[in-house]
Amino acid sequence: MSQVDAGVGEAAAAAPTVGPGAGRAPNPLWTFGFLRSELVTTFRRWRTLALLGVLAAVPVLVGIAVRIETRDGSSAGGGGGGEGPAFIAQITNNGLFLVFTALAATLPFFLPMAIGVVAGDAVAGEANAGTLRYLLVAPAGRTRLLLTKYATTMAFCLVATLVVAVSALAVGALLFPLGDLTTISGTRISFAEGLARALLIALVVAASLIGVAALGLFVSTLTNSGIAAMATTVGLLITVQILDQIPQLHALQPYFFSHYWLSFADLMRDPVYWDDLVKNLGLQALYAVVFGSAAWARFTTKDITA
Numbered sequence: 001m002s003q004v005d006a007g008v009g010e011a012a013a014a015a016p017t018v019g020p021g022a023g024r025a026p027n028p029l030w031t032f033g034f035l036r037s038e039l040v041t042t043f044r045r046w047r048t049l050a051l052l053g054v055l056a057a058v059p060v061l062v063g064i065a066v067r068i069e070t071r072d073g074s075s076a077g078g079g080g081g082g083e084g085p086a087f088i089a090q091i092t093n094n095g096l097f098l099v100f101t102a103l104a105a106t107l108p109f110f111l112p113m114a115i116g117v118v119a120g121d122a123v124a125g126e127a128n129a130g131t132l133r134y135l136l137v138a139p140a141g142r143t144r145l146l147l148t149k150y151a152t153t154m155a156f157c158l159v160a161t162l163v164v165a166v167s168a169l170a171v172g173a174l175l176f177p178l179g180d181l182t183t184i185s186g187t188r189i190s191f192a193e194g195l196a197r198a199l200l201i202a203l204v205v206a207a208s209l210i211g212v213a214a215l216g217l218f219v220s221t222l223t224n225s226g227i228a229a230m231a232t233t234v235g236l237l238i239t240v241q242i243l244d245q246i247p248q249l250h251a252l253q254p255y256f257f258s259h260y261w262l263s264f265a266d267l268m269r270d271p272v273y274w275d276d277l278v279k280n281l282g283l284q285a286l287y288a289v290v291f292g293s294a295a296w297a298r299f300t301t302k303d304i305t306a
Contacts, residue, residue, distance in 0.1 A: 059168035095172025116233035119216025125226035211287030
């Protein structure tokens with residue numbers, strides 16, 4: 001991490017040990033600088049840019065597919081029922097629905113996979129590159145370093161979700177008409193209110209990923225291999241998604257972090273149905289607390305050898 005390495009030499013002279021309690025209390029300004037360095041480093045990586053590029057391409061592909069399918073005047077696939085993917089049936093009437101469709105299409109796999117890659121590499125990647133020990137020599141402290149890594153992952157959650165939404169909005173505006181839209185409940189709302197709801201939905205989708213981010217960060221503290229941490233996180237994600245589709249596990253499914261992900265569609269009802277949305281956000285907060293605490297307990301007692 002080049003932005004941090006510049007200050008490592010001075011920090012090493014002041015705090016030469018790397019034990020759990022090593023180092024002096026860092027200046028708050030140094031903390032903000034460290035967070036900024038982490039953000040810049042993360043978003044400059046080619047891997048991160050590639051992930052964002054793939055996410056931006058999904059709405060383009062969906063929009064083009066719908067445009068080709070409906071060029072003869074037929075309607076796009078999908079139907080009622082109020083689930084997220086049903087938004088695809090409304091894209092030809094209003095391009096804003098491409099935002100909702102793209103978020104519904106990327107949330108089950110593409111978005112959490114990208115989050116899992118970033119979160120899984122957060123600590124293990126540093127250890128694998130041999131920079132984790134030097135980061136702890138600097139006056140960060142293990143807790144502050146872990147919080148910075150999690151904050152960076154959460155920033156990526158928000159950016160990744162907004163990339164999907166903005167790409168979908170641009171493609172929807174180019175390929176389909178825009179204007180007032182009809183909610184799932186059948187009521188009409190203005191385009192401005194539709195945009196506001198689209199932004200709120202994007203924020204809810206980003207918040208729906210905090211559980212995956214905490215899980216990935218915990219896995220990242222268990223190994224010194226970034227690739228192993230990323231693969232394990234993505235593997236757990238796929239496993240939970242499969243288990244969430246098995247009818248015999250219906251009693252356990254409300255506790256899976258992915259169970260209420262598509263509840264964001266309820267924001268397009270009038271009035272809004274809040275029950276599943278609240279359950280989703282509460283479940284994500286629970287996962288963040290549990291796995292965030294586990295990551296902290298593991299990382300603050302771990303022997304750093306790389």
